[in-house]
Amino acid sequence: MSVYQRPIHLLWWLERRAYVLFVLRELSSVFVAWFVVFLLLLVNAISDGAASYQRFVDWSGQWWVVAINVIAMVFVLLHVVTWFGLAPRAMAIKVRGRRVPARQVVAAHYLAWLVLSAVVAWLVLR
Amino acid sequence: MATETTLEITLEVARYRPGVDTEPTLQSYQVPLREHWAILDGLTYVKDHLDGTLSFRWSCRMGICGSCGMTVNGEPQLSCATFLTDYAPGPIRVEPLRNFPVVRDLVVDIDDFMTKLPKVTPWLVREVQSPVEDGEYLQTPEELDEYQQYSMCINCMLCYSACPVYSLEPDFLGPAAIALAQRYNLDSRDEGADERRDVLSSPEGIWACTFVGECSAVCPKGVDPAGAIQRYKLTAATESIKELLMPRSRSRR
Numbered sequence: 001m002s003v004y005q006r007p008i009h010l011l012w013w014l015e016r017r018a019y020v021l022f023v024l025r026e027l028s029s030v031f032v033a034w035f036v037v038f039l040l041l042l043v044n045a046i047s048d049g050a051a052s053y054q055r056f057v058d059w060s061g062q063w064w065v066v067a068i069n070v071i072a073m074v075f076v077l078l079h080v081v082t083w084f085g086l087a088p089r090a091m092a093i094k095v096r097g098r099r100v101p102a103r104q105v106v107a108a109h110y111l112a113w114l115v116l117s118a119v120v121a122w123l124v125l126r
Numbered sequence: 127m128a129t130e131t132t133l134e135i136t137l138e139v140a141r142y143r144p145g146v147d148t149e150p151t152l153q154s155y156q157v158p159l160r161e162h163w164a165i166l167d168g169l170t171y172v173k174d175h176l177d178g179t180l181s182f183r184w185s186c187r188m189g190i191c192g193s194c195g196m197t198v199n200g201e202p203q204l205s206c207a208t209f210l211t212d213y214a215p216g217p218i219r220v221e222p223l224r225n226f227p228v229v230r231d232l233v234v235d236i237d238d239f240m241t242k243l244p245k246v247t248p249w250l251v252r253e254v255q256s257p258v259e260d261g262e263y264l265q266t267p268e269e270l271d272e273y274q275q276y277s278m279c280i281n282c283m284l285c286y287s288a289c290p291v292y293s294l295e296p297d298f299l300g301p302a303a304i305a306l307a308q309r310y311n312l313d314s315r316d317e318g319a320d321e322r323r324d325v326l327s328s329p330e331g332i333w334a335c336t337f338v339g340e341c342s343a344v345c346p347k348g349v350d351p352a353g354a355i356q357r358y359k360l361t362a363a364t365e366s367i368k369e370l371l372m373p374r375s376r377s378r379r
Contacts, residue, residue: 002144003227003235008293015200019290022338086337090356097268 021082028079031072038069084109135159135210136217137168139180142228150228152219153177159214165205166194169220169232182232189346192282196232197221202284202344223287236283242299243281245325246307251318269314276309276354278347285341285351291334298334299325301341301351308354311361327362335359 013019045056059065087109088102134156142150155176157168166184173180185191187206194205199219210218226234256263285301292298307326311319326332335355342352 003229004142004144004147004149005227006224012290012293016340018338018340018343022290022336026336086339086356089339089342089350089353090360092357 024075024078025082028075031075032079034068034072035076038072080113084113133159135168135214137165137172138217138219139169139172139232140219140221140228141180141231142222144230150221150231154217157210159210159216161211163210165196165198165203165208165210165218165220168210168218169205180232181230190280192280195223195282195284195287197224197287202287204282204284204346207346223283225287225289225293226283234283238296239281239283239286239300239303242303243306246299246303247318247322248303248306248310250310250313250316251321252315253317263315265314272314273309273312276305276312276349279306279309279349279351280347282346284344284346285349288340288344290338290340291336295330295334297330299328299331301335301355302349304332304335304358305349305351305354308358311358323362323365326358327366332359332362 009015013023042056045052060069084106088105091105093100093105135158137155137157138152139155140150141147141153155168155172157163157171157176160167163171164187166182166187169180169182170184173182182194182196182205184194184206186193189204189207192204195202196205197203197220198205198208199213202223205220210216220232222228222232222234226236226238229235250263279302281302283302285305286292289298289301292300304326307322310316311322332355335352337352337356339352342350345351
């Protein structure tokens with residue numbers, strides 16, 4: 001039997017808005033990895049002493065590093081927002097026999113994010 | 127209703143004749159634009175009055191059998207539940223479901239799904255079957271509520287059609303099969319979760335899913351296969367950790 005198999009286009013992900021958002025979310029992982037590398041470089045620079053730290057700060061201040069970090073932040077925010085939005089679908093939490101509403105699960109994620117950020121800010125700025 | 131019969135809408139239908147055509151071509155038909163007509167009624171009109179060679183699948187005409195899934199203006203839809211007037215003034219492009227080989231015109235080959243489905247043991251598994259005289263396996267409304275949503279699946283294949291993972295990795299078990307596995311895993315009468323685990327936790331199972339979420343968006347019955355898959359990812363991960371920490375105990379779910 002001869003059947004027709006539709007070929008997969010290179011730009012298949014432009015077909016639907018949801019696909020575009022999905023591909024952007026997948027792509028955001030690269031920027032999450034970049035932030036990890038950036039953080040490790042910072043820690044390494046600090047451990048090497050004041051001069052090394054100053055070099056790192058100067059390097060970080062260059063326009064293209066700032067540009068990369070701004071783009072990375074946008075993608076990381078996209079990553080966080082989309083994942084938090086999807087969390088209630090995976091988490092069927094029950095309290096006293098009733099399923100916790102999706103909004104509360106999302107809210108709990110944002111709250112945890114806020115608390116963790118506050119703890120980190122306190123550690124860094126104190 | 128003279129005005130109703132005079133209005134018409136154009137259906138651009140994908141035609142593919144195996145052995146003759148190398149790829150589908152669009153053929154236009156003018157069909158009456160009637161308020162209560164679904165795409166399927168339009169196609170039936172074409173078949174009965176304009177072109178008897180047009181092939182498409184249908185059965186119940188009321189969103190229960192899952193036979194008439196098609197791509198309507200690029201979206202996977204049940205053609206019996208998608209109305210002509212919603213697309214007026216048209217034209218409406220009707221194509222076969224994506225991600226499946228096209229057998230002829232709007233008919234696709236779903237053998238791949240039919241092969242995968244039994245792999246997840248989509249039936250009640252009991253370690254010991256109680257005799258019929260003992261009566262039914264009882265269940266509370268709360269227990270029914272746990273899996274009822276997933277039992278609404280009608281195997282219409284719209285979720286497979288919308289899933290880019292299935293299109294890129296044809297070995298992927300797919301949204302409906304996994305949702306149906308969860309339908310039984312979450313059933314209080316079932317004892318087959320362990321049996322399903324190896325298939326579901328394989329690379330072709332839940333872990334192939336990257337949570338695009340379109341399977342749930344297009345599902346005409348509100349099954350939420352994407353949610354089912356993510357829930358099982360959590361279950362599988364928890365089970366693996368438990369097994370690592372307590373190798374001797376293998377719990378049911």
